[in-house]
Amino acid sequence: MTRKIIENKAKCKLCQDIIESKNTNDLKRCSCGSIAVDGGLDYIKRLGNLDNIIELTKYEGDEIMTEEKIEYCTCENIKSVHSENDDFMCWDVCDDCGKVLEFSFESLEKFEDDLD
Ligand SMILES: [Zn+2]
Ligand SMILES: [Zn+2]
Known part of the structure; x- marks a missing residue:
């Protein structure tokens, strides 16, 4: 099952930049250049040094699940x-x-x- 992406976001461990890709071809690179995000709300694409990525992507349903708890x-x-x-x-x-x-x-x- 593919969950719908609400925010395609990641944080760089090196420069602490939070970068977000808002459209399919919206490639965002952090200020130190070690990671980049792409794909917008269609798919999650990560470029660069994956070890430096802190994943912040939110999916539809995440909030609802918290409420149900x-x-x-x-x-x-x-x-x-x-x-x-x-x-x-x-x-x-x-x-x-x-x-x-x-x-x-x-x-x-x-x-x-x-x-x-
Ligand atoms: Zn960086
Ligand atoms: Zn009671």
Whole structure:
């Protein structure tokens, strides 16, 4: 099965350049010249010293797969929850199964308002 390419990108280990080929004949070379990418969204082509390539190509479906990894709490009777947060969101976590409650996500913006 061939997956659809979203971004044909690579990073050079020597000069740290990130180069991206956007079209079929869009050959991009890094600034030190050791690697090049080509092929755009049709195919992945790599030229130069392949040992210096850090692959950054993204395929369709990669993001969706990450999203599907989130498992939500399916407990019928939730006895207790605790809340967790990162810099942007807070959410409730079921104490029984340790999974996130699906509709508990809230933006933290309103809390910032309260602080003023
Ligand atoms: Zn380079
Ligand atoms: Zn649960």
